[in-house]
């Protein structure tokens with residue numbers, strides 16, 4: 042090896058020193074695309090890998106120097122391990138990981154933290170020894186060297202008194218990314234950080250729900266002293282949820298396990314349950330695959346380009362489980378928030394989607410046909426026409442027919458024309474748009490029985506005239522809109538009219 046004009050020469054190849062500039066590279070590590078929620082999840086991944094049973098997030102947002110801490114009771118680290126953990130690229134992404142290990146790149150602790158703050162302190166306790174180390178980006182910017190500060194005096198550090206006998210605290214200070222707008226207004230800044238935290242809360246309850254569930258959950262997750270409840274996106278414990286059998290796809294690098302769920306219809310659950318399952322994006326946007334890496338949710342509610350999210354498959358959710366041995370095949374990123382399907386898995390998932398689309402279509406068509414054909418006397422007819430479907434008011438309905446008969450001859454035609462006009466004016470485009478926003482919120486107008494009484498009376502008299510019995514009339518009328526919800530009132534009316542006719 043000899044120096045050539047300041048460069049190194051090894052075996053005939055000229056080489057030059059290209060050590061990264063600490064100040065610039067560490068700033069670059071801030072922008073891997075994390076949000077507060079994905080960053081926090083990455084920190085909690087480490088706690089779970091370290092075997093923690095309790096992870097508490099504490100946030101002090103009301104002081105001049107707000108901070109966020111994640112405290113776990115996992116294995117903790119010795120000082121040497123802690124220093125190694127602070128190193129960007131502390132582990133080789135190509136190295137084999139244990140089955141329960143949620144890490145891959147040796148980067149997450151640093152990149153997730155720097156995405157939210159300029160000062161990261163990790164305090165860890167193991168075998169009775171407590172150690173602390175800090176990356177301060179402002180200091181690195183000045184010194185341009187890859188050195189962490191070792192914390193010899195831990196007293197006075199936020200949350201340090203919360204460190205369990207064995208465990209770790211990840212402390213974020215200088216939260217420049219979380220309070221960009223109101224740097225000098227403590228109250229507004231606090232509100233801004235708290236808003237971001239409550240947004241992250243749902244993400245964490247979903248991400249780790251499989252660790253948090255069960256009579257003996259493996260993980261208790263707390264936010265500022267409050268135990269968080271898991272959100273199971275498949276409503277597995279709801280008795281009306283349909284669960285298909287598990288399917289296993291064995292591959293060289295591991296097994297992909299899939300299971301299809303059909304959520305209960307919204308009428309089968311409370312509004313709160315339904316809304317929690319749909320989340321802020323709603324059910325339409327929450328259908329699709331839920332991909333778990335080692336039981337940790339990495340992608341939620343997307344058909345990954347295999348299908349569109351439509352009303353038809355709105356209640357379909359597919360659990361996909363992958364092991365960490367498939368990280369390279371799935372191109373898992375540092376944030377554990379994106380992945381690409383290997384072609385063979387894509388093919389399998391495509392078949393699952395096609396099957397789901399077929400089943401949902403048949404169920405809806407059957408339900409649609411049934412809805413109308415089961416009614417003996419529909420107010421609306423559903424007619425298949427020119428390859429499409431037309432809804433047309435039924436002018437033969439006894440309420441309409443009966444009223445028309447009461448009208449003088451010259452008005453009857455005009456009356457029927459009005460009804461037909463109402464039918465052809467059905468605002469189909471607006472209905473489509475409303476249905477897309479949330480089909481379950483679109484309903485027919487529920488009338489008061491007082492408004493319907495006259496119409497019911499006409500219909501009952503019409504049907505008695507053609508020789509139907511009172512009980513048949515009751516059955517016929519109450520199987521159809523608009524009387525379906527007024528059975529008792531109709532029964533009373535039928536009895537009164539029958540008695541009147543007999544006396």
Ligand SMILES: Nc1ncnc2c1ncn2[C@@H]1O[C@H](COP(=O)(O)OP(=O)(O)OP(=O)(O)O)[C@@H](O)[C@H]1O
Pocket residue numbers: 083087088091113115116117118125126127131132143144145146147148149150151209375
């Ligand atoms: N809470 C913790 N308890 C114990 N050890 C930890 C904790 N957090 C991090 N470590 C150690 O620090 C190392 C580095 O963590 P980091 O998140 O940077 O990388 P990783 O988890 O190995 O991989 P990835 O970049 O995919 O997250 C971990 O491998 C682990 O050994």
Ligand SMILES: [Mg+2]
Pocket residue numbers: 083086087143144145148149150
């Ligand atoms: Mg990690």
